[in-house]
Amino acid sequence: DGKSSNSNSKSSSMGAIIMKGLEYARNVKVVVAIFVVLVSCCLLLYYSSNNNNNYNFGQLLSFSSPFHSLNATPADPPPNEPVHDEFYELRKALKAAATQDKTVILTTLNDAWAEPNNIFDIFLESFRIGNNTARLLNHLLVIAVDAKAYLRCQALVRHCYFFKSNHSKELAHEARFMTPIYLEMMWERLDFLRIILTLGYNxxxxxxxxxxxxxxxxxxxxxxxxxxxxxxxNGNPADLNNAPNNGFNFVRSNRRTVEFYKFWVSSRWKYPRLHEQNVFNKIKHSSY
Incomplete structure (x- = not known):
């Protein structure tokens, strides 16, 4: 009987311990549940108070996840997403005007030549009445160097780009040959053509x-x-002794031409009193 009494006492004690353990576990679960609810509410409130950010709730959770890899890199943007840099508008204009092989026809226009019944109108008319040239107007991109020329271009041509520079006011007027503003105009134009090549357009x-x-x-x-x-x-198209005229040229975009145009533009400072065509004659035999 003594042994039976001791056994019952131990069983009662063990049962009490188990019951207390279960009650403690329930309390822990309640505390954990309350904690999870509070954290979730905090996250939701944080998201609501910061809804000006372009994050969704899933992104917010992923940012706070302790399992997020420290070595992860940002996801690549969609392949067709445009690059929003300083050349964004130029890229759009080039893409709109280019042929399938990424070739554009470029010319420049300023206020001095933008007046009605001026040389620009005759230029456009030559496309319209020429032999199989009217279709080429679809690929003509006019580079306007001042606001008035840009407005005139938009009234007449499908593709226009406003090239803004620190000299736009001066470039609007007629520049006499070899004056400082003429030289500035020629070199700015050349550097702009370098940019076109860099962007991948012929x-x-x-x-x-x-x-x-x-x-x-x-x-x-x-x-x-x-x-x-x-x-x-002189009849030989490969002879570098021919005297070039840069008023009309065709250039393909590739590593060689991009590097050459960089070299050409930088050569301005070696020959500060020459315009870009004469500098070309100086450097055409050089390596770069």
């Missing part, structure tokens, strides 16, 4: 006083990076 640059009565594209060499008109041509 171009035909044409002065506005060149008439487009025929399509020049069938006459370009398919495997030559840089092709230009000449003031004096």
């Amino acid at each position: 171009f035909v640059f044409t002065d506005t006083d060149i008439m487009w009565f025929r399509d020049p594209f069938p006459h370009f060499y398919p495997d030559i990076d840089f092709q230009t008109s000449c003031d004096a041509f």
Whole structure:
């Protein structure tokens, strides 16, 4: 009987311990549940008070997750998402005007030549009445260097780009040959063409006083990076002794031409009193 009494006493004590343990576990669960609810409410309140951020709730949780890899890199943007840099508007204009092989026809326009019945109107008319050239107007991108020229361009041409610079006010007026503003205009234009190449576009640059009565594209060499008109041509297109004229040229975008244009632009400071065409004559035999 003594042994039975001791056994019952131990069983009662063990049962009491188990009951207390279960009650403690229930209390812990309640505390944990309350904690989870409070944390969730805090997160929701945080999200609501910061809804100006472009995060959704799933993103907020992923940012606070302790399992988020420290070595993770940001996800790549969608492949067709435009690059919002200083050339965003230029990229849009180039894309709109380019052919399938990313070639554009470029010319420049300022206030001095933007007046009605001026050279710009004759330039555009040559495309319309030329032999199979009207369609090329779809790929003409006019680079306006001042506000008035830009407005005039928009009234006449499908593709316009406003090239803003520190010299826009001066560039609006007619620049006499070899004056400081003329030189500035020529070098800014050349550096702008370098940017076009850097962005991956081939171009035909044409002065506005060149008439487009025929399509020049069938006459370009398919495997030559840089092709230009000449003031004096000796009959051999590969002879560097020909005298180039940069008022009309065709340039393909690749590593070689980008590096050459960088070299050409930087050579301005070696020949500060020359315009870009004469500098080209100086450097055309050089390595770069």
